[in-house]
Amino acid sequence: MTLIARLKEITPHVLTGADALPYGRDWVGKYQTAPLAVLRPGTTGEVSAILALCSETGTAVVPMGGNTGLTGATAAEGLVILSLERMNTIREIRPDARIAIVEAGVILQDLHEAAAQHDLSYPMTFGAKGSARIGGTLATNAGGSNVLRYGNTRDLCLGLEVVLADGRVLDLMSELHKDNSGYDLRDLIIGSEGTLGVITAAVLKLVPTPSAYATAMVTVPGLSGALRLLNALQTRTGGMVEAFEYMPRDYMARLKQFRSDLIPPLGHDQDHTIFLEVASTVPRDCAADESGQVPLVSHLEETLGELFEEGLVLDAALAQSEAQRALMWQIREAAAEISVATKPIVINDLCLPIDQVEAFLARAEAKLRPLDPGFGTCVVSHLGDGNVHYTIYPSTEALCDPLMQAVEDIVEEMRGSFSAEHGIGLSKLPSMRRRKDEVALTMMRGVKAAFDPKRILNPGKTLP
């Protein structure tokens, strides 16, 4: 009996040939692979049986959620894809405990909607929320727009169910907020991109949904002032800052060039624009007064006024309506569109210590300019996290790699990371090989060998 026939005995939901091809293409169209087959099991037991068989036969397996990753972590030329898409049940939401228990194939947006029925939120969110699945967000430790307040995916997970390479089930489905009984296997699995085990279910934290938002565009004299603004806002609001996004002059210039319909409230001609949003669940912050003004907005206005007096803020425009708020978000979210409108291009997802972003930008300009006097940039940053999307437009294709390596040099010297929120997959393997601490790589290989001695789980990904 062939391998495929044996797999079909475990689950009839097996796609091959042309039916499998869509699973072999990644979201950005960079990786186009032809999988041997796509397995779509419906239960943890089936996942276990599949992995036991693949382990026995030495068959490589590529686990897949919503396939919305940006690093080619699900490329599967000639390999078996294990899709969790049919395991999409929200098993339980317990509002008093503020937890959701879900299968790995649940779509992020479906969880958002289910939580909303209890006036709760699962705060992890990003552009691909309509397709991304919980298992994938855990396997990549996904970031997104709300990390500043609520943390990365890692911070939102209490428990996991994992099927190991040999088919054994590792039951870490804890609902506990404290558990010091041995090594932290949960966090080892989170972010391991399907190379240590296949996540089949999770216990996730929910938070109360904000009742009011206060949103503003602010200009500041420089980035060190911006950080002091962020800290002041956190202190003065009790940690309610949900977004704190930085758009320098080059960003605004590209916005003007490619999305001239989106007019920034303080104009395009600003060195340092911050987009920020504060959100509250506190009733006295949220109930509009007779004039329709929400106290949270007055509070932000007052705080920005004080910071203006201190010289931390040059000018500010508060959103006075949902339409104005939406415009501000559109200006920030245009990044995906306006940043890729020029070729050649080098895309970066960097992280720096949060007080080193300004120094990084200066050093990058100084180092790259001699290499390519004509290079351009489009910079946008989740400044509150130190996460900088530093997109470069070299003068020629041949300059892409030298400029990329020059950026990596600076990031390494400044003890930053070449991968903030997207992971490694395939596309960041060269950076991982060149830049990651050698001792750390050795220990990661030791962990990999302990979890997957036959190297059948997502081979060739994550670890060079």
Place this chain on the structure above:
Amino acid sequence: MTLIARLKEITPHVLTGADALPYGRDWVGKYQTAPLAVLRPGTTGEVSAILALCSETGTAVVPMGGNTGLTGATAAEGLVILSLERMNTIREIRPDARIAIVEAGVILQDLHEAAAQHDLSYPMTFGAKGSARIGGTLATNAGGSNVLRYGNTRDLCLGLEVVLADGRVLDLMSELHKDNSGYDLRDLIIGSEGTLGVITAAVLKLVPTPSAYATAMVTVPGLSGALRLLNALQTRTGGMVEAFEYMPRDYMARLKQFRSDLIPPLGHDQDHTIFLEVASTVPRDCAADESGQVPLVSHLEETLGELFEEGLVLDAALAQSEAQRALMWQIREAAAEISVATKPIVINDLCLPIDQVEAFLARAEAKLRPLDPGFGTCVVSHLGDGNVHYTIYPSTEALCDPLMQAVEDIVEEMRGSFSAEHGIGLSKLPSMRRRKDEVALTMMRGVKAAFDPKRILNPGKTLP
């Protein structure tokens, strides 16, 4: 040349014989061991050289911080203790980045004081803060009084420096809030009790220091109501609840018996008393008005009033002065004293899903009473974390183990943990052997073998 002589060539700070004995005794006096020697290196380089030599010679090493642990994790009969106490430099505090960079031997309280000079806090705190050292708090993933708001030690750590068993230095000294470059070795080391590596330095998060506190004793109709009270308070304050502690009738009875000087504001004769504290950094919450009233206190008063209307609160006493606040804290902190005043005793540090604490208490009473009709209890709980200190007083010493195992049975059935915040060390090894998922234990042993193949790091601890 003897081993000791060779070690003295690395660092002259070596204690032996009677000088070493104090290091062999644990804080609670349960473990009294005679170490072969105590090494007190002053640099990471010396730690590295020590471990390289110990690895070469197969010498077991017991890492030690402030030696304030509760599970015998530093017991060292005939072994070499590696004390980090001389590596006690706070290398840097960067207020804008809200981080502290410290050596492992820094005493927790010293870090508190250094952060306070910048109006910041390192929010991890517990009774032994004057002796406990940062390295030990990381090695045990310590809990404490502020976990509800700020998380466990794990949640407060951005980066680590670790010397591995063979002397190599694993440099994870990241200051980054986002870093998805490979497996999460940091969280693997945190909580591993010195069995995977020796922590020599860390990057820790700081938070703004609250400017005002509102503190209350509250009686509630039952624990499910208490949880709804907690959730309502979190929503209405925007997550400012720092303490939410449960003291049932048996606790109050023991308080009356052993600390009759401490009179609870709502009396001893209450089924369910909650002690809670809310803390704010928001200026408009904190500035006292002309009558001396702090708005945060009025706000809590108002919120409790509304919850009283909903039936979630039966009665409440707000602290109206620092003296009243101190009394409330003393009533809660008397636990350590009043709970150990009876023998025989079984001490438990359990964790349950936060909405299952009431069910656990009922099941424990029902299961233990037939085994020992005369047993007593003293229960106190960090209810917001689901952490229950369930102290049992069996009628006879012989009943200790049966009652302990009965509690473990219930905890296992309810998917709780037999070790919430104290770790495993030596004293919880039997529970670990009996109760931990076998697959998890196997994978932990695999990790241990990868990190410490010669098994020289804290042998016989953590993993059975």
